Amino acid sequence: MAGVKLSSLPTIKRLPSYLHIIEAAQREGKEYISGTVIADELELEPIQVRKDLAITGIVGKPRIGFPVGELIDAITHFLDWHHNHRAVLIGAGNLGTALMGYSEFTRHGLTILAAFDVDTAKFDKSINDITVHPFDDIPKMIPELGVELAILTVPSDFAQQTAEILIQSGIKAIWNFTNVKLKVPSGIIVQKEDLSSGYAVLSVKMARSRS
Amino acid sequence: MAGVKLSSLPTIKRLPSYLHIIEAAQREGKEYISGTVIADELELEPIQVRKDLAITGIVGKPRIGFPVGELIDAITHFLDWHHNHRAVLIGAGNLGTALMGYSEFTRHGLTILAAFDVDTAKFDKSINDITVHPFDDIPKMIPELGVELAILTVPSDFAQQTAEILIQSGIKAIWNFTNVKLKVPSGIIVQKEDLSSGYAVLSVKMARSRS
Numbered sequence: 001m002a003g004v005k006l007s008s009l010p011t012i013k014r015l016p017s018y019l020h021i022i023e024a025a026q027r028e029g030k031e032y033i034s035g036t037v038i039a040d041e042l043e044l045e046p047i048q049v050r051k052d053l054a055i056t057g058i059v060g061k062p063r064i065g066f067p068v069g070e071l072i073d074a075i076t077h078f079l080d081w082h083h084n085h086r087a088v089l090i091g092a093g094n095l096g097t098a099l100m101g102y103s104e105f106t107r108h109g110l111t112i113l114a115a116f117d118v119d120t121a122k123f124d125k126s127i128n129d130i131t132v133h134p135f136d137d138i139p140k141m142i143p144e145l146g147v148e149l150a151i152l153t154v155p156s157d158f159a160q161q162t163a164e165i166l167i168q169s170g171i172k173a174i175w176n177f178t179n180v181k182l183k184v185p186s187g188i189i190v191q192k193e194d195l196s197s198g199y200a201v202l203s204v205k206m207a208r209s210r211s
Numbered sequence: 212m213a214g215v216k217l218s219s220l221p222t223i224k225r226l227p228s229y230l231h232i233i234e235a236a237q238r239e240g241k242e243y244i245s246g247t248v249i250a251d252e253l254e255l256e257p258i259q260v261r262k263d264l265a266i267t268g269i270v271g272k273p274r275i276g277f278p279v280g281e282l283i284d285a286i287t288h289f290l291d292w293h294h295n296h297r298a299v300l301i302g303a304g305n306l307g308t309a310l311m312g313y314s315e316f317t318r319h320g321l322t323i324l325a326a327f328d329v330d331t332a333k334f335d336k337s338i339n340d341i342t343v344h345p346f347d348d349i350p351k352m353i354p355e356l357g358v359e360l361a362i363l364t365v366p367s368d369f370a371q372q373t374a375e376i377l378i379q380s381g382i383k384a385i386w387n388f389t390n391v392k393l394k395v396p397s398g399i400i401v402q403k404e405d406l407s408s409g410y411a412v413l414s415v416k417m418a419r420s421r422s
Contacts, residue, residue, distance in 0.1 A: 004412075004415055004416050004419050006254055006255060006256050007256060009254060009255070009412060010221060012411050012412050012415050013408040013409075013411060013412060014408070015411055016405060016407035016408055016410070016411045017405060017407075017408075020405075020407075024392075041392075043217055043220060044217060044220070045217050045218060078415070079411050079414050079415060080414045080415060080417070080418035081411075081414060083418075085414060085417070093309070094305045094306070094308040094309035094312070095305070095306070095309035097305040098304070098305035098306035098309055099406075101305070102406065103390075104390055104405075104406070104407055105406075105407075105410065108407065108410065109414075110410060148417065149413065149417065172417070172420070173413055173416070173417050175409060175410070175413055179314075179315055181235075181252075187420075189413065189416045189417060189420065191409045191412050191413045191416075192409075193406070193409045194227060194228060194231075194315075195310075195313065195315070195316075195404065196227035196228075196231075196315055196316075196319065197224040197225070197227055197228075198224075198386060198402045198403075198404045199227070199316065199319065199321060199386070200223050200224060200226055200227045200290050200292075201215075201220060201223050201224060201402050202360065202384055202386055202400065202402045203290050203291045203292060203296060203320075204215055204219075204223050204289070204290060204291060205215050205384070205400045205402075206291070206296070206359065206360065206383070206384050206400060207291035207294075208215050209383070209398075209400065
């Protein structure tokens with residue numbers, strides 16, 4: 001668990017959406033933002049928002065709200081987004097290419113240094129300024145780059161074997177966009193991305209709106 | 212809010228991951244699964260899992276756990292995934308193309324009937340058996356298809372104007388993959404997808420594992 005309390009994970013997952021809204025308030029010149037405003041925007045309960053934000057150490061003032069600048073700094077520090085996170089991307093297909101162009105990541109310190117693919121037609125081509133290298137160069141290049149994070153966007157059939165090559169090459173954390181539950185040695189961090197959560201909320205809301 | 216309680220949304224978001232694990236248990240021939248097993252797999256607290264699953268009406272038996280078959284049915288029904296959800300996809304770029312090939316959706320009743328794009332080079336081409344139509348055909352084709360759900364994967368600069376065209380054409384729910392907060396009339400359902408949640412968890416875990 002790498003020192004993160006289980007109970008904090010749902011809160012950590014919500015912090016980026018809070019940050020997004022608070023940054024928008026800052027751009028509009030606001031100095032304070034209330035927990036209720038954040039809650040309304042995100043369809044959460046105000047008490048949940050206040051509880052979540054308390055994890056960053058910033059406490060709101062009654063009737064005034066949270067100080068915008070301080071709260072942005074506190075969330076950014078809590079998420080370690082004030083540091084640069086260097087990553088490689090494995091699998092430069094459609095999803096991989098989409099992620100290479102996702103500017104939200106860059107804004108929060110994530111830099112994709114290189115991509116790898118098995119498709120020879122992609123070698124040495126640049127996608128959004130990120131060069132695609134041969135898959136076979138992974139064991140040589142990952143230690144050279146000194147990168148600890150890999151974004152995994154290969155076809156699911158290759159997910160497990162690719163993860164093993166990555167870990168042997170020194171990768172400590174895998175952001176898994178395949179639908180495979182990876183088996184990894186203890187100490188290796190895996191974050192599995194699942195687009196079904198949003199689809200679940202949509203399905204329930206659409207069903208309820210009809211009834 | 213279309214009749215969905217705010218307090219239920221975090222639970223609804225977790226249900227697909229539960230379903231995934233319970234379906235795997237079923238494939239392994241298991242008849243019961245314990246809340247603790249589910250909790251361990253997902254790095255959640257067991258009490259959270261039991262509370263979440265209670266929303267479906269299925270209660271586990273002490274020491275034995277939840278009946279696998281019944282629980283799968285209950286979650287599927289709760290999420291309305293036993294019904295077919297027909298959708299269109301707007302913006303057949305990299306992300307759009309990746310989503311058109313995402314088999315998890317199909318397994319849970321989501322069918323993308325047609326895609327739309329402004330790029331003439333893509334017209335009438337099929338991506339994973341889904342035909343790409345001219346963007347300008349949206350107002351004619353959406354009522355013809357009788358589709359209520361649109362998956363929005365256009366560049367962010369075009370997100371708001373595209374949403375307006377979609378709503379005028381009869382779309383009732385938008386799955387928003389752009390980073391724009393859409394302004395929509397009340398009654399229109401918008402689900403915004405944000406990949407930053409997973410990145411937040413990864414960042415915090417990596418930072419904690421170093422300290």
